[in-house]
Amino acid sequence: MHVLTRKISMAKVVCLLWLLLFLIVSGFGCSKTPSPDQVVTEFLEKLKQWDYEALPGYFAEEKNIRDLESSFEGALRQEEDAFTAEAYRKAFSEKLDFKVISSKTEGNTAEVKVEITSINMPRVVADVVGKALPMAFAAAFGDEKTRGDVEKMTEQMFLNAITDPNAPVATTSAVFPLKKVDGQWKISGDEEFGESLVNALTGNLGKALEVWSNPALVALGRKAFAEGHPLGWRYSKNLKPSGNSS
CATH class of the missing domain: 3.10.450 (Nuclear Transport Factor 2; Chain: A,)
Structure with missing residues (x-):
């Protein structure tokens, strides 16, 4: 009876060890990738x-x-x-x-x-x-x-x-x-x-x-600066993407 009990206990231990090993390997695999x-x-x-x-x-x-x-x-x-x-x-x-x-x-x-x-x-x-x-x-x-x-x-x-x-x-x-x-x-x-x-x-x-x-906006800024216009930058409100600085 004792021998049978020991065999069952060993089987449980082996199963638990295999399960633990599987979980460890799986965990390591996930963490590495x-x-x-x-x-x-x-x-x-x-x-x-x-x-x-x-x-x-x-x-x-x-x-x-x-x-x-x-x-x-x-x-x-x-x-x-x-x-x-x-x-x-x-x-x-x-x-x-x-x-x-x-x-x-x-x-x-x-x-x-x-x-x-x-x-x-x-x-x-x-x-x-x-x-x-x-x-x-x-x-x-x-x-x-x-x-x-x-x-x-x-x-x-x-x-x-x-x-x-x-x-x-x-x-x-x-x-x-x-x-x-x-x-x-x-x-x-x-x-x-x-x-x-x-x-x-x-x-x-x-x-x-x-x-x-935008080149046209830069040109407007330079023009306003050259003219000494303190609010020259406001001209940009009427600026179009393809605008001309003249």
């Missing part, structure tokens, strides 16, 4: 934390991170004023939110669509520029100190605007392309992807800057 949406989520979390050193590990090639860095124009690592940089980063992190909308996998490639909510920089820029331009035009005819003071005031206005708890936000979508490298999912976006990501992270700032960099 994050899904495409998990990779994107982890990447955005690192970006939100400004953990720049960790970002290259999420890309398929070194060129991919260089393309992203080019899109950010070094903003992740270079800032003259450390205090201002930290304030910008804090505001960015507090406002940044994201949600995976869809994930599609085909063989060794995948696409993950994400909705990114961030500070609405076009609105912030429009508001600050609208307030700062009259001062800038007035300072243009002043001395170097006056121009420097206006520049500092404008920077402070930007800082106040983005750190405002009620700063406007915008939601923009971005599509992350991924591919498998040595069995691991990696982001494989090019410079175009980098630009779309930066655009989403800044609430479509890129599109706003396209408007401000």
